[in-house]
Amino acid sequence: MNSVSKLNLSSARPLGQRRPLGVVGGMGSLATAKFLESLARKHRAEKDQNHIPFVALSLPDICDRSQAISEGSDAPLRQILERARWLEQAGCGAIAIPCNTAHFWVGEIKQALSIDLIDVTEITAKKILDMRNDDIRDLRSILLGTSATMLHSLYPQTDEECFGEDFVRFSKGLQREAIQIIADVKSGKVVKARAKLGQLIHQIRSFAPDVIILGCSELSAISGDLADDSDIIDPISLLAEGCIEWWRKENELVTQTLAGGE
Amino acid sequence: MNSVSKLNLSSARPLGQRRPLGVVGGMGSLATAKFLESLARKHRAEKDQNHIPFVALSLPDICDRSQAISEGSDAPLRQILERARWLEQAGCGAIAIPCNTAHFWVGEIKQALSIDLIDVTEITAKKILDMRNDDIRDLRSILLGTSATMLHSLYPQTDEECFGEDFVRFSKGLQREAIQIIADVKSGKVVKARAKLGQLIHQIRSFAPDVIILGCSELSAISGDLADDSDIIDPISLLAEGCIEWWRKENELVTQTLAGGE
Numbered sequence: 001m002n003s004v005s006k007l008n009l010s011s012a013r014p015l016g017q018r019r020p021l022g023v024v025g026g027m028g029s030l031a032t033a034k035f036l037e038s039l040a041r042k043h044r045a046e047k048d049q050n051h052i053p054f055v056a057l058s059l060p061d062i063c064d065r066s067q068a069i070s071e072g073s074d075a076p077l078r079q080i081l082e083r084a085r086w087l088e089q090a091g092c093g094a095i096a097i098p099c100n101t102a103h104f105w106v107g108e109i110k111q112a113l114s115i116d117l118i119d120v121t122e123i124t125a126k127k128i129l130d131m132r133n134d135d136i137r138d139l140r141s142i143l144l145g146t147s148a149t150m151l152h153s154l155y156p157q158t159d160e161e162c163f164g165e166d167f168v169r170f171s172k173g174l175q176r177e178a179i180q181i182i183a184d185v186k187s188g189k190v191v192k193a194r195a196k197l198g199q200l201i202h203q204i205r206s207f208a209p210d211v212i213i214l215g216c217s218e219l220s221a222i223s224g225d226l227a228d229d230s231d232i233i234d235p236i237s238l239l240a241e242g243c244i245e246w247w248r249k250e251n252e253l254v255t256q257t258l259a260g261g262e
Numbered sequence: 263m264n265s266v267s268k269l270n271l272s273s274a275r276p277l278g279q280r281r282p283l284g285v286v287g288g289m290g291s292l293a294t295a296k297f298l299e300s301l302a303r304k305h306r307a308e309k310d311q312n313h314i315p316f317v318a319l320s321l322p323d324i325c326d327r328s329q330a331i332s333e334g335s336d337a338p339l340r341q342i343l344e345r346a347r348w349l350e351q352a353g354c355g356a357i358a359i360p361c362n363t364a365h366f367w368v369g370e371i372k373q374a375l376s377i378d379l380i381d382v383t384e385i386t387a388k389k390i391l392d393m394r395n396d397d398i399r400d401l402r403s404i405l406l407g408t409s410a411t412m413l414h415s416l417y418p419q420t421d422e423e424c425f426g427e428d429f430v431r432f433s434k435g436l437q438r439e440a441i442q443i444i445a446d447v448k449s450g451k452v453v454k455a456r457a458k459l460g461q462l463i464h465q466i467r468s469f470a471p472d473v474i475i476l477g478c479s480e481l482s483a484i485s486g487d488l489a490d491d492s493d494i495i496d497p498i499s500l501l502a503e504g505c506i507e508w509w510r511k512e513n514e515l516v517t518q519t520l521a522g523g524e
Contacts, residue, residue, distance in 0.1 A: 020321060029313035033299035036318075040291040044450045049323050051291035056298075056318040059282060061311045188306045 018254050019093030020053035021243055022115075024083045026060030027099035028186050031217030031236065035098035038240035043247075052247045055092055057083050065101040069148040077105040081112050088115050094246050096120075098217050098236050101146045103154055118246055120239040121154050127238055128156050128211065141233075142204055144178040145215030155213050155235070163207045174204070178219070185218035194222040201226060280516050281355030282315035283505055284377075286345045288322030289361035290448050293479030293498065297360035300502035305509075314509045317354055319345050327363040331410040339367040343374050350377050356508050358382075360479050360498050363408045365416055380508055382501040383416050389500055390418050390473065403495075404466055406440040407477030417475050417497070425469045436466070440481070447480035456484045463488060 021039075025032030036056065045051045062083075063075040080102055084095050094116040097103070103121045110117050132139040140158045143150055150157075160168050177200050184193035197219060204212055213233045214220050220227070220236035227234040283301075287294030298318065307313045324345075325337040342364055346357045356378040359365065365383045372379050394401040402420045405412055412419075422430050439462050446455035459481060466474055475495045476482050482489070482498035489496040 026310060026313060026315070028310040029302040029305075029307075030299060033295055033302050036298060036320075037292060037295035040295055041450060041452065043291075045291075046449050048288060048290040048326075048448055051288060051320075051322045053288070053321045053323070054318070056316070056320070058298075058313075058318070059315045060313045061315070064310075186310055187308050188303060190303065 018053070018251065019091055020055050021247065022084070022087030022090070022092030022095045023054055023056040023058075024080060024087065024095060024097045024099075024102075025056045025058030027062060027065065027097070027102055028218055028221075029058060029060055030185060030190070031098055031221045032056060032058050034221040035096070035217065035236050035240060038237050039243055042237075042240050043244050052244065055087055055090055057087055059083060065099070065104065066146040066148040069101070069104055069152070074105065074108075076102065077108055080105065080109065084109060084113055084117075088113055093250055094118055094243070096239055096243050098239060100154055100215050100217060100235055101148050104148060104152060116246065118239065118242045120235045120242070123238045123242045124155055124213070124233060124235040127233065128213075131211065139210045140208075141211045141213055142174075142207070142209040143213045143215045144174075144200070144204075144219055145213075146182060147175065147179055149215045150175055150178070155215050155233075158209070163209070167207045170203070170207070174200070178216070181222075182216050182218045185222055190222055193218075194224065197222060198226065201232075205231070280315070280513065281353055282317050283509065284346070284349030284352070284354030284357045285316055285318040285320075286342060286349065286357060286359045286361075286364075287318045287320030289324060289327065289359070289364055290480055290483075291320060291322055292447060292452070293360050293483045294318060294320055296483040297358070297479065297498050297502060300499050301505055304499075304502050305506050314505065317349055317352055319349055321345060327361070327366065328408040328410040331363070331366055331414070336367065336370075338364065339370055342367065342371065346371060346375055346379075350375055355512055356380055356505070358501055358505050360501060362416055362477050362479060362497055363410050366410060366414060378508065380501065380504045382497045382504070385500045385504045386417055386475070386495060386497040389495065390475075393473065401472045402470075403473045403475055404436075404469070404471040405475045405477045406436075406462070406466075406481055407475075408444060409437065409441055411477045412437055412440070417477050420471070425471070429469045432465070432469070436462070440478070443484075444478050444480045447484055452484055455480075456486065459484055460488065463494075467493070 039052060043052055062079040065076045068076045087095060095113060096118045100120060106119055106121060140162055141156055143155050143157050160171050181193045181196050201212060211231055211233050214223055215235060217236045220234050223234055226232055227237055301314060305314055324341040327338045330338045349357055357375060358380045362382060368381055368383060402424055403418055405417050405419050422433050443455045443458050463474060473493055473495050476485055477497060479498050482496050485496055488494055489499055
């Protein structure tokens with residue numbers, strides 16, 4: 001079923017005006033809400049009217065991303081593109097997708113759009129690189145996420161070996177546990193999932209990584225205060241910051257255009 | 263500036279199919295995100311694909327509702343209608359507005375739409391009426407909200423006198439404090455606002471009301487565990503339940519239509 005075909009749009013829209021952010025949501029729905037919360041909190045607008053305008057299209061009947069990737073199917077890509085193109089045609093100025101796994105197809109998505117995709121994997125990789133430059137020479141990272149995210153290394157992953165033999169043994173269970181926590185969040189078992197994530201992070205820290213990457217938006221959605229810890233990298237929170245930066249530039253551009261007499 | 267004129271739509275859409283929920287957001291932006299979180303949490307879907315589809319149109323440059331009401335202006339109504347009609351034309355099946363004060367114009371909004379407005383004031387009033395029927399004969403309620411919400415009694419309010427002279431003296435400061443907390447949330451001072459709301463609720467409870475109504479979506483957005491207390495009425499949480507109920511009925515209707523061979 002193509003849900004987007006049921007939504008209507010017309011043709012062109014005037015240029016040179018402030019365009020809202022387009023959000024492809026529903027992967028999952030709680031994660032979308034938490035991303036929008038992060039966008040509102042981090043923007044620090046003084047009043048309602050100064051917040052970032054957005055259109056969030058959350059038609060969640062998108063095939064399971066991890067399953068499709070494991071089966072070599074690109075069915076989710078087609079559905080994600082339908083939604084992104086709908087937002088583009090609606091007049092959005094950039095697209096954000098608060099789902100890490102969906103960025104497995106980041107190249108195809110960018111290629112299919114005439115507006116920017118604010119790329120959570122690019123922003124997160126840059127953040128990790130900056131940390132490395134700052135003070136840590138060989139940054140040791142541990143990634144939590146869906147099977148596809150962990151298997152296809154959407155984010156910089158350190159060789160398991162460097163954490164020792166105990167970690168290599170532990171890592172198999174670690175992946176299973178992360179996938180279970182994500183499934184718990186998707187099925188509404190948020191309190192249980194948050195407790196399990198806390199325990200898992202505690203276990204992981206015994207291997208003294210420099211950073212732990214919450215590489216699934218469901219983990220970001222339940223991270224709470226954890227995300228404030230200096231060793232936690234929350235890509236969805238970084239995506240919100242990237243969107244705020246895009247909005248700042250978009251406004252500068254529009255202000256210059258208007259000053260130019262357009 | 264009419265932000266909606268910059269967003270595009272075309273004409274008809276096929277009938278007899280599941281239509282997403284339309285959300286008029288941005289009043290305020292954090293409240294919109296918290297409403298969507300409540301919608302995702304309360305729906306208890308087993309997987310991403312079973313969550314409620316929605317289009318959230320959050321163009322926050324809507325005039326201040328309380329100020330307009332105090333000046334006898336309907337400028338916000340025109341902007342809210344533009345957004346609601348855009349969602350209607352996009353093919354949404356019902357409209358939800360996670361802002362209590364906006365419901366000052368609930369009659370005009372319902373009249374202007376051919377689809378349902380899921381009315382937070384109606385749902386909340388029914389909830390309070392049910393509580394009264396259940397076990398409390400003369401239910402004593404205290405309403406917190408914007409100046410307009412409190413002044414124009416969007417929700418059942420008990421005569422101040424019944425709480426005694428001390429409360430009548432206290433109530434003036436109570437209104438000022440509620441309005442300040444709301445302003446703090448809108449300007450991103452969430453931690454400060456949450457602490458102040460907790461203190462205010464504690465003071466209010468000394469007057470032993472049966473229910474305290476969080477009659478502004480910014481208060482709902484920061485209520486956290488408070489909303490679980492039996493004496494707290496959270497209209498935005500009730501609005502999410504109303505939307506879930508609408509979606510259940512919408513699906514039954516579609517299933518019947520499809521079974522009917524359409």
